[in-house]
Amino acid sequence: MDELTHFNEAGRGKMVDVSDKQESHRVAIARGSIKMKKETFARVAAGTMKKGDVLGVAQVAGIMGVKKTADLIPMCHNIFISGSDIDFEMDEKNNRIGIVATVKNTGQTGVEMEALTAVSVTALTIYDMCKAIDKEMVIEEIYLEEKTGGKSGRFVHSRKNV
Amino acid sequence: MDELTHFNEAGRGKMVDVSDKQESHRVAIARGSIKMKKETFARVAAGTMKKGDVLGVAQVAGIMGVKKTADLIPMCHNIFISGSDIDFEMDEKNNRIGIVATVKNTGQTGVEMEALTAVSVTALTIYDMCKAIDKEMVIEEIYLEEKTGGKSGRFVHSRKNV
Amino acid sequence: MDELTHFNEAGRGKMVDVSDKQESHRVAIARGSIKMKKETFARVAAGTMKKGDVLGVAQVAGIMGVKKTADLIPMCHNIFISGSDIDFEMDEKNNRIGIVATVKNTGQTGVEMEALTAVSVTALTIYDMCKAIDKEMVIEEIYLEEKTGGKSGRFVHSRKNV
Amino acid sequence: MDELTHFNEAGRGKMVDVSDKQESHRVAIARGSIKMKKETFARVAAGTMKKGDVLGVAQVAGIMGVKKTADLIPMCHNIFISGSDIDFEMDEKNNRIGIVATVKNTGQTGVEMEALTAVSVTALTIYDMCKAIDKEMVIEEIYLEEKTGGKSGRFVHSRKNV
Amino acid sequence: MDELTHFNEAGRGKMVDVSDKQESHRVAIARGSIKMKKETFARVAAGTMKKGDVLGVAQVAGIMGVKKTADLIPMCHNIFISGSDIDFEMDEKNNRIGIVATVKNTGQTGVEMEALTAVSVTALTIYDMCKAIDKEMVIEEIYLEEKTGGKSGRFVHSRKNV
Amino acid sequence: MDELTHFNEAGRGKMVDVSDKQESHRVAIARGSIKMKKETFARVAAGTMKKGDVLGVAQVAGIMGVKKTADLIPMCHNIFISGSDIDFEMDEKNNRIGIVATVKNTGQTGVEMEALTAVSVTALTIYDMCKAIDKEMVIEEIYLEEKTGGKSGRFVHSRKNV
Numbered sequence: 001m002d003e004l005t006h007f008n009e010a011g012r013g014k015m016v017d018v019s020d021k022q023e024s025h026r027v028a029i030a031r032g033s034i035k036m037k038k039e040t041f042a043r044v045a046a047g048t049m050k051k052g053d054v055l056g057v058a059q060v061a062g063i064m065g066v067k068k069t070a071d072l073i074p075m076c077h078n079i080f081i082s083g084s085d086i087d088f089e090m091d092e093k094n095n096r097i098g099i100v101a102t103v104k105n106t107g108q109t110g111v112e113m114e115a116l117t118a119v120s121v122t123a124l125t126i127y128d129m130c131k132a133i134d135k136e137m138v139i140e141e142i143y144l145e146e147k148t149g150g151k152s153g154r155f156v157h158s159r160k161n162v
Numbered sequence: 163m164d165e166l167t168h169f170n171e172a173g174r175g176k177m178v179d180v181s182d183k184q185e186s187h188r189v190a191i192a193r194g195s196i197k198m199k200k201e202t203f204a205r206v207a208a209g210t211m212k213k214g215d216v217l218g219v220a221q222v223a224g225i226m227g228v229k230k231t232a233d234l235i236p237m238c239h240n241i242f243i244s245g246s247d248i249d250f251e252m253d254e255k256n257n258r259i260g261i262v263a264t265v266k267n268t269g270q271t272g273v274e275m276e277a278l279t280a281v282s283v284t285a286l287t288i289y290d291m292c293k294a295i296d297k298e299m300v301i302e303e304i305y306l307e308e309k310t311g312g313k314s315g316r317f318v319h320s321r322k323n324v
Numbered sequence: 325m326d327e328l329t330h331f332n333e334a335g336r337g338k339m340v341d342v343s344d345k346q347e348s349h350r351v352a353i354a355r356g357s358i359k360m361k362k363e364t365f366a367r368v369a370a371g372t373m374k375k376g377d378v379l380g381v382a383q384v385a386g387i388m389g390v391k392k393t394a395d396l397i398p399m400c401h402n403i404f405i406s407g408s409d410i411d412f413e414m415d416e417k418n419n420r421i422g423i424v425a426t427v428k429n430t431g432q433t434g435v436e437m438e439a440l441t442a443v444s445v446t447a448l449t450i451y452d453m454c455k456a457i458d459k460e461m462v463i464e465e466i467y468l469e470e471k472t473g474g475k476s477g478r479f480v481h482s483r484k485n486v
Numbered sequence: 487m488d489e490l491t492h493f494n495e496a497g498r499g500k501m502v503d504v505s506d507k508q509e510s511h512r513v514a515i516a517r518g519s520i521k522m523k524k525e526t527f528a529r530v531a532a533g534t535m536k537k538g539d540v541l542g543v544a545q546v547a548g549i550m551g552v553k554k555t556a557d558l559i560p561m562c563h564n565i566f567i568s569g570s571d572i573d574f575e576m577d578e579k580n581n582r583i584g585i586v587a588t589v590k591n592t593g594q595t596g597v598e599m600e601a602l603t604a605v606s607v608t609a610l611t612i613y614d615m616c617k618a619i620d621k622e623m624v625i626e627e628i629y630l631e632e633k634t635g636g637k638s639g640r641f642v643h644s645r646k647n648v
Numbered sequence: 649m650d651e652l653t654h655f656n657e658a659g660r661g662k663m664v665d666v667s668d669k670q671e672s673h674r675v676a677i678a679r680g681s682i683k684m685k686k687e688t689f690a691r692v693a694a695g696t697m698k699k700g701d702v703l704g705v706a707q708v709a710g711i712m713g714v715k716k717t718a719d720l721i722p723m724c725h726n727i728f729i730s731g732s733d734i735d736f737e738m739d740e741k742n743n744r745i746g747i748v749a750t751v752k753n754t755g756q757t758g759v760e761m762e763a764l765t766a767v768s769v770t771a772l773t774i775y776d777m778c779k780a781i782d783k784e785m786v787i788e789e790i791y792l793e794e795k796t797g798g799k800s801g802r803f804v805h806s807r808k809n810v
Numbered sequence: 811m812d813e814l815t816h817f818n819e820a821g822r823g824k825m826v827d828v829s830d831k832q833e834s835h836r837v838a839i840a841r842g843s844i845k846m847k848k849e850t851f852a853r854v855a856a857g858t859m860k861k862g863d864v865l866g867v868a869q870v871a872g873i874m875g876v877k878k879t880a881d882l883i884p885m886c887h888n889i890f891i892s893g894s895d896i897d898f899e900m901d902e903k904n905n906r907i908g909i910v911a912t913v914k915n916t917g918q919t920g921v922e923m924e925a926l927t928a929v930s931v932t933a934l935t936i937y938d939m940c941k942a943i944d945k946e947m948v949i950e951e952i953y954l955e956e957k958t959g960g961k962s963g964r965f966v967h968s969r970k971n972v
Contacts, residue, residue, distance in 0.1 A: 006219075068557075075219065113293075121234050124234065124278055180406050218863060247663070268667060340731055397614045400614055445558050448558065455598060456489070459633070463606075651942070652862055653942045761934065780816070787842070
């Protein structure tokens with residue numbers, strides 16, 4: 001079995017040395033969703049600038065979350081981010097909002113954790129904005145859908161084609 | 163339908179005014195889990211100080227995440243936290259690690275978002291520590307299990323008794 | 325002439341001791357504006373969720389900026405904020421967007437700097453969002469319009485009634 | 487009319503993808519000022535290490551503010567800063583302190599927002615240090631005076647030669 | 649032997665629950681020093697606003713460090729600080745600069761770690777400002793000199809009367 | 811005598827311009843220790859995952875502290891870190907725990923301050939975790955043991971061979 005690279009010989013956490021890795025263009029796409037009551041979903045979906053745009057606030061939080069990843073995840077490198085974006089998929093049938101974060105960088109490591117963090121912070125913000133009317137919301141299934149760049153090459157999550 | 167309290171009259175986000183709310187002891191318990199391959203689960207479960215304790219690192223990250231909640235969630239109040247703790251539940255049958263965060267404060271608002279953030283950051287850190295051997299991990303079903311304190315009284319999520 | 329309270333006997337900066345001050349409800353209102361080209365103003369004013377809502381992003385940044393005040397201003401106390409909101413005033417005649425930040429707390433000190441910081445961060449964000457089409461923008465006249473609460477009582481800026 | 491680059495197709499904020507931009511040496515100079523009462527100006531101007539050096543504290547805050555720009559401005563890239571400095575211009579006739587921030591980097595984007603943020607944080611700190619004796623201060627006219635580097639080339643604000 | 653309160657039953661770190669503790673006025677005084685070459689000491693001691701005031705920059709850093717304590721120390725509570733100050737003691741005979749940080753709060757816990765952090769950040773900043781001319785500097789003996797307030801009452805370090 | 815590079819012509823702090831410096835691989839090793847009572851040392855040394863692993867928490871704090879260096883030290887550049895690790899040396903005879911931090915980057919400046927900050931935050935965290943049973947602990951002698959890379963070449967502290 002492969003080693004967990006984030007530990008040193010004493011078994012304690014370390015920030016992996018990436019000095020010798022080559023720079024490459026990297027793209028990570030993470031995905032998650034938040035399920036809510038029918039009424040809550042309707043309220044978010046009907047969001048207008050007049051009544052309040054829940055997803056607009058969540059989007060800003062998610063983008064800013066990308067930049068806080070290394071501050072949240074102990075062994076994560078602090079890296080320069082080339083770009084990041086978030087898309088929402090409104091699943092009306094299931095009252096579920098899909099969140100897709102795409103993060104890019106050029107460097108020796110990254111950007112899986114940044115994309116996963118973006119999805120998490122976006123979902124938490126939707127929860128916060130709606131919790132006055134719905135505390136039953138559930139943040140569901142956050143995972144790395146795809147990653148390109150880096151030595152290990154392209155990764156596609158087994159759920160992608162399901 | 164109830165209003166989303168986090169918007170002002172122009173439909174833009176605001177930090178809700180809690181000046182007139184009474185202080186109360188508040189406790190929030192949030193829950194989530196992360197599912198992984200059998201080998202990854204075995205590796206985490208076997209974590210010792212010699213080989214590297216994944217959950218030890220994740221626990222520290224989760225506790226620190228509590229204190230960063232207001233920095234991550236735009237309309238969330240910055241509050242004094244009285245205490246916070248995280249527990250893990252090893253579900254060997256399903257190769258799933260349950261994460262339970264308990265956060266307490268005494269104040270006019272809080273601490274749902276802090277507990278949910280703690281679970282999220284803990285799960286993200288487990289992902290980060292294990293991603294060298296398993297990129298298929300999925301963070302699953304983060305929700306507020308229970309909350310006491312505050313005007314609205316006790317809340318128990320419908321999943322609790324399932 | 326009165327003393328600058330933020331210096332100690334050696335003439336170096338200190339965080340003023342407020343241990344003996346009484347808690348009071350405090351409200352500060354700060355105001356500022358950003359002037360831009362006619363076309364830029366028109367673009368911002370026409371902001372819709374479809375085309376992009378500049379002020380929506382700036383509002384979130386301003387609210388978050390309130391919580392970062394003590395991190396930016398060296399001798400400023402870190403305080404619990406009870407509520408904060410931002411309003412925009414569209415001055416079509418002068419292609420100028422007015423920014424009004426209202427911040428509240430209950431405590432021994434605050435919240436002038438928080439309100440002024442909110443206006444500054446909001447204006448900077450509008451600049452950032454529009455700088456691709458207009459680098460000539462000018463952030464104008466940021467000041468404390470009004471403050472209530474605290475030992476010194478109510479303050480109203482001389483510009484308020486102009 | 488040119489597009490606002492900070493929005494995605496859904497009209498929501500994004501961090502622009504700069505992956506394909508070439509690295510270049512970049513310098514941005516931003517300028518602003520703070521106007522105060524005659525007595526306040528005299529006090530700041532007479533600042534010595536014995537009595538307290540307002541501008542010394544403000545300078546440190548401004549330099550540190552440069553490094554917090556991406557944390558404050560939602561769609562702003564987090565970048566490595568090569569150097570930054572702040573100069574003060576004492577306008578005794580008008581009791582106004584001019585603030586000039588110069589920020590440099592080598593990269594694919596930057597450093598206008600960093601220079602503008604430096605000026606803003608410096609001005610806010612002067613306000614904070616002096617507010618015990620003068621709440622009438624006004625932060626005036628913050629703008630980008632000059633920028634070199636990057637694809638769009640040299641920019642000089644129309645006010646520079648006035 | 650007494651228990652380490654920062655661990656939960658599973659042996660993992662937690663933020664101790666202080667909900668039931670009474671608020672009290674608390675003062676902590678921490679002390680440390682930094683030893684340097686004779687020439688470096690002379691340069692710092694001769695610091696003027698013209699030539700550059702090393703201790704002025706270090707003082708600002710130390711005060712700001714107080715506010716970052718809970719962000720640095722994992723199990724430390726985030727608390728409201730009532731006041732903080734730093735004094736320097738110039739030991740010309742030994743080319744050593746003494747650093748004394750005094751931090752106050754009113755609350756259920758604090759403020760030892762804040763005072764110790766202030767001394768550490770102040771010393772690190774002196775090192776940074778002088779490292780171009782002296783890399784041999786040594787940060788020496790940082791400890792809690794005295795603490796009042798809280799259930800455990802007054803503590804005085806055994807070194808105080810030496 | 812050499813100049814302090816962190817000051818501008820007006821004698822105020824600046825972030826040194828490193829635009830013209832060449833990138834190089836850099837490694838800094840900093841060292842420090844914390845002395846405690848015999849019982850405290852025994853408790854830490856006996857740390858197990860069951861009873862609580864003080865050094866495990868301190869290690870995570872130290873690694874995260876590396877990433878916060880530029881946020882703490884005013885004139886310090888914000889840089890990308892390639893890797894960082896912390897080792898402990900248990901000096902049973904003197905009840906002293908040695909802390910060795912190794913930090914690497916490839917760039918135009920760094921990484922002395924990052925290594926020194928890592929040692930400081932690690933030591934502060936050990937203090938925090940143990941202060942319930944021992945307030946007499948002393949953080950001792952933090953210094954830069956060795957540095958390679960950069961124009962000035964290799965530096966070895968005079969204490970290294972003692």
